[in-house]
Amino acid sequence: MQKQGELDDDDDTVCLGSSFFVDRNYELTTFTFGSHVLNLLCLRSASTDYDLTGQLVWPGAVLLNNYLSQHAEILEGCSVIELGSGVGITGILCSRFCQEVLLTDHNEEVLEIMKKNIELHSSSVLTAEKLEWGNCDHIIQILEKHPKGFDLILGADICFQQSSISHLFDTVKKLLQFNRSKCRFILAYVSRSKIMDTLVVNEAGQHGMQVNEVPGTRTTITNLEGVIFEITLK
Template identity: 30%
Template sequence: MLCAGDDDDPFPADDCLFADTFSQETVFTLSGQQLRITQVFGANLGVAAPVWEAALHLCGYLEEQSVELRGKRVIELGAGTGVVGILAARLGAVVTLTDLPLTLPQLKSNVSANMPSSGWPTNLPTVLPLSWGEDHMNFPSDWDLVLCADIIYLPGTYPLLVETLAHLCKSRAVVYLSSKMREEHETPGFYEESLPSRFNVELVHRDDDQNINIYRASLRKDL
């Protein structure tokens, strides 16, 4: 089967997302919340399919540091399965989950599967397509938190991501980014060069065993 896509496009389209795929449901207990997350595995969904360790680390960090989520306007970039944003919504945040269009069916399914029995504390999480550097201007700039888990792995997208983050953070949102520090994908360079070009960046957590870092960033005021 042939799938649509442009090899030169850093965000390729894919018209046969669910061809030759299988799903696996996993239950995670995070911040006292039990989440049922379905991961759709297959060559077409690729890196958006699994729950990555960096996402679980970010969930744990938000709990350990008692980051206030209730009532906060939160947007997650590259949400994948949605585990981070769904947890934030379960804890009372007003959440928008974003990723490439091909990932949205998985996201919407996981949102539906994780509605609390008493209903969402604030709003039903919104699921929207967002291609960095392309349609970010369709989104507001008044977020409180921007969450990113293991999205730093394609060097060609790094300038686009920084541009998108700068737009989203115009009202001084705080960004939390959790990443497996992959030298082969120039992940360290993103945090040492690309992101500091527009943001103040602080390493707030390091897991040596998993080689995962969590950073807190805010838009530089001198620009």
């Protein structure tokens, strides 16, 4: 089977590395959420590589940041881990209120731009780690570095690929169980298919979690329906 980056011409094959497809034309872009202004490096449009969607700011991140900027009391003094942080726009906003913010992603290229944005903001509460959903070693390493666990787990527009949802909730469950008494998962969900809508709720239930829609958060953003869910262990 021919793979992306391979061009066959009889016996001649040209193999292009994955870096050939990487777009690094980042632009310093200003985002405003309430009274909070953030400047971040990001792409203006999505990469051709599905795995590099974290290089730009997605509608769900805007939805979550607007919600958090209006309800900053949720964040005050908290320890936060964000899943699928991308360029880091949500975690960076959180750093203005939280005592500790860990941004995570599984892709090395995305982690690189995330770390550049952390450097731009020079915040002592911001750190970044690699976290592949469902990877027990990654989760253990993170919890060893953060033995008190986290007060909040955040995710913005991270439900794209059906095969990843079970791994997502495996990871969320382990993080929730580590600090069961008070930890919760706040998910900014953007609906792009009915199948995914059902899958997210079903997977949460199968992992022993309760999904509650935050009243007043259902809205239209870039012609898509978005909502904030609060997810806890049953």
